[in-house]
Amino acid sequence: HEHVALTCDARRLALASGERILLLRQLEGAGEPHLVHVYGHDRVRCLEWISISHKDAPMPMHVILAGSEAGYLRGWSDHATPLFSLLVCASPLLHICINTVAADAEVLCMLADGHIAHAHTRDF
Numbered sequence: 001h002e003h004v005a006l007t008c009d010a011r012r013l014a015l016a017s018g019e020r021i022l023l024l025r026q027l028e029g030a031g032e033p034h035l036v037h038v039y040g041h042d043r044v045r046c047l048e049w050i051s052i053s054h055k056d057a058p059m060p061m062h063v064i065l066a067g068s069e070a071g072y073l074r075g076w077s078d079h080a081t082p083l084f085s086l087l088v089c090a091s092p093l094l095h096i097c098i099n100t101v102a103a104d105a106e107v108l109c110m111l112a113d114g115h116i117a118h119a120h121t122r123d124f
Contacts, residue, residue, distance in 0.1 A: 002016060002017050002018075002044070002080075003016040004016075004050050005047035005048050007049045007051075007062065009026055009027065010071050012024070012062055012064075013025075014047050014049065014064045014123060016044040016066065018044070018105060019038040019042060019043055019044065019121060020033070020035060020038070021035070021036040021044060021047070021064065021066060023035075023036065023064060034080035036080050036082075038066065038074065039068070039074075039085060042069055042070045043068060043069040044066050044068060045067050045068055045092050045093055046066070046067040046093060046095050047064060047065065047066055048064050048065045048097070048098060049064055050089050050098050050107065050121065051063075052121050061078060061114030062078040063076065063078075065096050066092060067094065067095070067096050067109060068091050068093055070087075070090070071088050071090050071091050071111065072085055072087055072088065072093065073085075073088050073093060073096070073109060088109050088111065088117045089113065089117065090101065091111040091112045091115065092111065092112040093112075094111060094112055095109070095110040096108070096109055096110075097109075097110075099114075102122050105120070106119070106120050106121070107120075
């Protein structure tokens with residue numbers, strides 16, 4: 001696999017190759033792995049897990065973020081439910097970093113053209 005992401009508690013693993021992402025849950029009774037096909041045959045360039053809390057949800061949602069060759073940032077739940085897809089910039093998205101030092105988490109994206117984009121999880 002070309003790209004790997006593991007949650008901090010090592011309970012969730014994502015493996016990406018080309019335009020496919022395999023989601024594995026290392027929990028008792030987690031069930032079968034989930035396979036995600038990225039829209040439009042857009043190759044995955046980077047992966048990162050994030051936990052997003054919402055005031056109406058009893059537990060945080062674990063989301064796999066994928067940056068793509070075409071510059072998209074996409075997110076799926078750990079059950080492979082598509083959550084969002086947005087074009088950050090028309091340049092390959094090379095790296096995703098999660099800043100959890102702030103009051104709410106911030107997602108930073110480094111693009112091949114030198115730009116850095118960011119969003120707060122409250123905007124998701």
